[in-house]
Amino acid sequence: MLHTSLQGPQDAPVIAFLHAVGISSWMWRDVAAALPDYRILLIDLPGHGQSRDVPWVSLQDSADQAAAAIREQAAGAEVHLVALSLGSYVGFQMVMRHPQLCASALLSGIHPGDMPNKGMMKLMSAVMAPLAPRPFMARRTARMMGADADVDGFVSAAAQTRPAAFRRATNDVVDFNLSKTPPQPETRLAFVAGSREHTLIVDGLDVFNARFPGSVSATAEGLGHGWAGEDPTLFAGFVKAHINGNLPATAQALQNR
Structure with a gap:
């Protein structure tokens, strides 16, 4: 089983979080702190964090394992999924393969497919895999992901990543293709991204919206791929808005409410 952590009000709806590659559920600490009215379920994906000894097999396998963890921990409660980067690809597979598991899913930083230069990207993944968990590289990644406030915490969490899991997971993201997915799931979907x-x-936001009628999309202006770390309060605001069914198109619209 994947390692999980559950905290928050006993009878509240559950928000399950899936993290980016090369880090762990540690990355969600500030976003989770901004959501005190929800029960927070943090999941470490295979080869990452305290699930580092669980081998990475595929996006689909990781999705099934995450679904099993949610079923065990949520105990029949209403569940909402929140994910970023690698977590969004796993989360996407999860809502497709387990369509009744989550009432909603907010997926950030996911592309629809047709990534250019796949061979070069996989070569870079092979080179980066043994370096990513090391402190000098983790510090660079921490700043890219907006974790300036706790670089040492990011470095410690990143150090748990298995290089093989980093490489295989990154390659799975490179090969991801929306066209190979089944029809519209029952989950309410939001596809979001930092504008940078x-x-x-x-x-790709428009591609996802066209593929899934009824889904919504939004951008966080001026923020990058790791915007959950750059502005966790804003990210939490997006999460609450989507759960409540009124996600705006931009961060500015959310702030102006």
Whole structure:
């Protein structure tokens, strides 16, 4: 089983969080703190954090394992999914394969497919895999992910990542293709991104919306791929808005309410 942590009001709806590659559920600490009215379920994905001894097999396998963890921990409560980067690809597979598990899902930093230069990206993944958990590289990543306030905490969490899991998970993201997925799930979907993310992700918001009628999308202006770390309060505001069914199109609209 994947390692999990559950905290918050006993009878509240559950928000399950899935983290980015090369880090652990530690990355959600500030976002979780901004959501005191919910029961927070933190999940470490295979090869990461305290699930580091669980082998990474595939996005689909990780999705099934995450679904099993949610079923065990949520105990029939209403569940909402929140994910970023690698976690969004796992979360996407999860709501497709387990369509009644989550009432809603907010997926940030996910591209719809057709990533260019796949061979080069996989070569870079192979080079980066043994370096990513090391302190000098983790410090760089921490700043890219907006974790300036606790770089040492990020470095400690990143050090638990298995290089093989980093490489395999990154390759699975490179190969991801929306066109290979089944029809619309029962989960209410939101696809979000920082406005400074790669154009493949930002432009992909319209692709996801077209593929899933009824889904919504939004951008966090001026923020990047790791915007949950750059502005955790704003990210939490997006989460609450989506759970309540009124996610705005931009961060500015949310702040102006």
